[in-house]
Each structure stands twice: as structure tokens, then as C-alpha cells.
Amino acid sequence: MKMAKKNQMTSEDFEMCLSLYGSDCSAWPAEISESATKFAASAAGRDALLAEAALDKMFSAALAIGPETTSDGNCDMFLERLADIPLSAAQVLPEIAESGVFDRLVAFFSDTSRWLSPAALASQTAVFAAVLSLGVAVGATTTAGAGTNLITDNEMDISYSLFIVSDDLSLEDE
């Protein structure tokens, strides 16, 4: 823990140590114990120690009288209420076991935490490789056939025949 100056403890340092190590300064780490004891003798140190003691006392008192340590008839009744829950609430059984393949797939992919599981990663890699292979195969086939199966400009231009007809008409008019 950093101190403002060596062997000199500030109020903030003392407060922090008090929260970390408790109110017995002699039990604090050796390197700060001496400066802490000095600070504890000051008015600010005494106030902080008093508040710490009051806090401990308050927690102890609250625990002693609270539901954590005291048992009462109401708690027994409450536990009986809990034990009776199965009599009034119907259990929602997991549906995946009874559903079809599609439902299983939906259930599998709806859980995003499974997307990075080894099985999911393997599937993703397989699909990626398949799509890539298909793309390369299609590309290779098209390139290979480019030299023998040329497409002419006439075939590409769907309006070509219209212009021919127009040209023919205009020539006939002349």
C-alpha cells in the first residue's frame, strides 16, 4: 500500500487500512503498524477507531437479533410453505428430449454460449471449407469454358433485335 510519505500515515491511508485489517493496529502489517499506531493516537485516528468499533457492534447486534441466528415459529411455517410448493406448482419439463430435429437445432443455436464450443467451431470450419471449395470449383469451371463457349455481343444485348427491326423499317420507308 502506498503512503503519502514514508512513515507518515494520512487519514485516508488509515481509513483504508482500518477497512482492510480491522481495528487492532498492532496486527497490521509490520511496515505500517508503527505509523498506524501513531495516527491512532490522534483525534482523527480515535474518531475512526470509535466509528469502526461502533460498526462492529452494530453488525454483531443486528446478527444476534436477526433472522440469521434466531429461530422462530414463523420460520418453521415458512419452511413448511416451501416444502408444499410441489403440491401447487406444475413442473416445466425440458422439451428438447421429446421434440424433433428442427426444435433441437433451434434450441442448440439459441444458446449463444455453445457457438464457440469445439463441436460448433468444427461445424463452422467444415461449412466454411465446403462453401469455399464450391466457389473455387464454380470459378474454375467457368474460366475453363471461357475459351470454347464465348458469348457474342448479340447474345448479350437483349435489345439488339429491336434495333435491327427498326433499321429495317426505316430503310423500307426510304
Next chain:
Amino acid sequence: MTKPAMDSFDDEMLVVRVTQANRAAFGVLTARHGARYRALAFRFVNDMALAEDLVQEAFVKLWTHASLFDATKSKFTTWFHRIVVNRCLDEKRKRRILPLPEGFDVVDAAPAADDTLEVNAVQSRLKAVLGDLPERQRTAVVLNYFDGMSNQEAADVMGLNIKAYESLLVRARTNMRKKMMTERADLMSAFA
């Protein structure tokens, strides 16, 4: 071969049986943890009737949706603590205006009225000190001081690493002490 007693099963084994609609397993879980979660919820909402309702809701969820629990991811108590704490925090956020406690204006004629007053004084002081804390600090304090969880367990419930949790706890303790010092200073100045 005789069946082993349910009491000897750990929580995770019992939840597996609850998914198979085993009422005895559910009964063991409620008997084992019901009082603890009742007390925990009370520390958040400061109202025992409401605390009991919230914990009952959580146990109903456990019965109806036990299959949601994944023992490979967390312990039962960590998982169930989260459910109860989150439900309590949701309820607290909803209840902006707190109603007066039951019997607020009724004169207490019981012989132990003084004791009740003392209990109420401690509770209201604690409520005041805890109530000023930010929600996460208050949760850290309740899990550590009242529920008795270890720092690691409490950190797991809150989804924090241990360092972050301890830092939260130290800040909470410092804030509570400051609040008490301020109260004391106010009291002293009033008498002066």
C-alpha cells in the same frame, strides 16, 4: 440394496433429482437452505413478509425450472443466491415509496416492548447505514457480514473477481464508517 438418504446428497445431486420431479429432494433443499435465504432476502428488503414471498417465488422457480441449473457452471448455492439477490434488488427498485411498517401506530402493550424497541433501534440504524450505500456495495456487505459467505463465494455470486469484490467491501466499510462518524459529530455538536 437400500436407497441412500437424501440428506446425505449434496445440493447439486438434489437438483438433478428435482428435475426428475422428486419431491423429497426438493424438500431437503428447502429445509437445508430456506431459512438462510429468508434471512438474506430480509437484509435486502427489510420486510419479513416480503422477504418470504420473494424467496418462495425463487423456490417455485427452482421447482418448475430446475433444468435451467447447470452444475458444470456453478454451485447450486452460487446460482440460487444470484436468483434471490437479483429478485430482491428488482423488488427494491420497484418499491420507491416504502410503506410504514405493520403496526406502526399501534401501542405495544407486550411485556417485552423495551426489547422490541432496542431491536428496532438496531435494525433502523443498520438500515440507515446500509441504505446510503450504492447497491453493489450493499450487496457485498450483506453477503459477507450477514450471509457469512467467503469472499470468493460472494465474488462468484456477484460475478466479480476476488480483488474487485474485496475492493468493493473495503469501500463499503469506509463509507459506513464515515456515515457513523458524521452521525457522531452531529450528535456531539447538538449536545454542545
